Amino acid sequence: MTGLRERQKEDRQTSIARAAKIMFLEHGFEKATIEGIAQAAGVSGVTVHNYYGTKSGILLALVAENDRSLIASLNKELSLCPQEVTEVTVRFAKTILEHVLMNLQKVIWRQVIATVTANADNSISKPYFDLDQELAQVLVLQISRMQDAGNLPKSIVPENLGAALFHLQNARFIQFVCSDELQIEDVLRRIRNDLEALFSVQAAVSA
Amino acid sequence: MTGLRERQKEDRQTSIARAAKIMFLEHGFEKATIEGIAQAAGVSGVTVHNYYGTKSGILLALVAENDRSLIASLNKELSLCPQEVTEVTVRFAKTILEHVLMNLQKVIWRQVIATVTANADNSISKPYFDLDQELAQVLVLQISRMQDAGNLPKSIVPENLGAALFHLQNARFIQFVCSDELQIEDVLRRIRNDLEALFSVQAAVSA
DNA sequence: ATGAAATATTTAGTTGCATAAAATTTTGTA
DNA sequence: TACAAAATTTTATGCAACTAAATATTTCAT
Known part of the structure; x- marks a missing residue:
């Protein structure tokens, strides 16, 4: 049953996605029209609707594709990471930020x-929230590793810290993508500051 | 020049806002139509556009109105707050969450x-980001106070921790408003967990 | 190759946001 | 009261997302 038809279906799907990405990058999401995307992909506008439902649906499909490679990148990047919470977190953030800018x-x-926010109760957003879960889980695993290596107190619940x-x-x-000026290094610096400040609170009890 | 006209202008403005709020609450943002709001407010659809520009503009105006009272509530609530970081933060969050649900x-x-996110580069979102700044500043002040009271190490930069x-x-x-199930108490519990975990990291160095 | 099933396109229409320009009403003043 | 200025409504229009139904095409199995 894996005949020609399914292959063509995939072909159409990817050509629509590719066309959409180009249109979004060139004209922005708002100004890009489904009709324009359809034309660029060589299909009709209704076909685009049949495949992706809504304009937002196309966008989220692009992101989902992007996501599949992110987890892999992360695990690779973190596998040889220094056993220190701040560095792990910063490396984690750096990987995500770079990955994100590479695509859109x-x-x-x-x-x-x-x-995703506006449709949080809709199934269209589920893959995005699922990814968040997976990403948090990556951190949880790192934390467990650091605990095992004796670099973090066992009293910490890895799920909570992650x-x-x-x-x-x-x-x-979010702050990063909302500001055209902010650079990746700026964000990383801020995260460092966040963590340094948070990790210093402990001393309050003994002060 | 503070004549009858200006008063009527204000009247119309508030009656549009009031009608919009009812429509949004009753039918949701998407299904509410500008024409419907206009009718309920006793003005024409074009007038609504003249006053608020876009449908989103009406929504953000509602929020801006809401915001004015938030800062006041916060300062009042925190003025007699225990001098402990976790409690201050939880109280801060609690006040915001309750205030938010009270209105929309x-x-x-x-x-x-x-x-706000989609229009982050647009001036329409500025009041919202400004509010964020103000809210963070409330925390910064609380932190300084705790430092002065000797409950937090002076080595911490208040702006960073805030x-x-x-x-x-x-x-x-954001997680809270994105999930219909989550209750305020759930969020507060999670924030406590967040802070407890973060504040325990310090021990890693001495472990 | 032919017919049945699946799929895509065409055609046509609805809705609602948004804008522009002309006509009308309201307001404040002389 | 009449006039001029300001604001609102009317009228008209564009645009694009989305939907529905009929038509046409492609695919696969017989």
Whole structure:
């Protein structure tokens, strides 16, 4: 049953996605039209709707494709990472930020976040939230590793610290894509500052 | 020059805003139409456009109104707060979450965040980002106070810790409005967990 | 090759945001 | 009261997302 038809279906799907990406990058999400994408992909506008449902659907499909490679990059990058929380987190953030900019512009990512937020209760957003879960899990594993290596107290619940670090990173990520000026290094510096400040609070008890 | 006309202008403005709020709450942002809002407010659709520019513009105006009272609530709530970082942060988050739900539903807040994010480079979003700045500043002041009271090490830069705590809170806030199930208490518990985990990292160095 | 099933396109239409320009009403003043 | 200025409504229009139904095409199995 894996005949010619399915292959053509895939072909059409990818050519629509490719056309959409070009249109989004060239004209921005708002100004890009489904009809234009359809024309560039050599199909009709209705066909685009049949495949992706809505304009936002096309965008999220692009992101989903992008995501598959991210987890791999992350694990590779972190496998030979210094056993220190701040460095792990910064490396984690750096990988995500670079990966993100490699595929789409900030202004497009703003649309992604907007779409996912506005449709948080819709199944269209589920893959995005699932990815967040996976990303947090990457940090959790790193934390466990550091605990095993004796670089972090065993009293810490890895899930909790992983979630906290991920959310902090995510907040800085959103801030990054929302500002045209902010550079990756700026964000990393801020994350360092965040962590340094947070990790110093402990001393309060003994002061 | 503060004549009848200006008063009527204000009247119209508020009646549009009031009608919009009702429509948004009743039918949701997407399904509410400008024409419907206009009718409920007793003006024409074009007049609504004249006053607020876009549909999103109406929404953000509602939020801006809401914001004015938030800072006041916060300072009041925190003025007699225990001098402990976690409690201050939790109280901070609690005040914001309650204030937010008092005015609009989660599903509407999702639209707010989506609009602000999608239009981050547009001046329409500026008031929202300005508010974030102000909110972070509230935390910064609290931190300074705790430092002065000897409950936090002087080595901490208040701006850094304030920003970190605010971003963490903000990430949890977004998670809150994005999930219909999450309750305020759930969020506060998570924030506590976040902070407990983060504040325990310090011990790593001495381990 | 032919017919049945799946798929895509055409055609046509609805909706709603947004804008522009002309006509009308309202307001404040002389 | 009448006039001039300001604001609103009317009227008209464009645009693009989205949907529905009929038509045409492609594919696969017989």
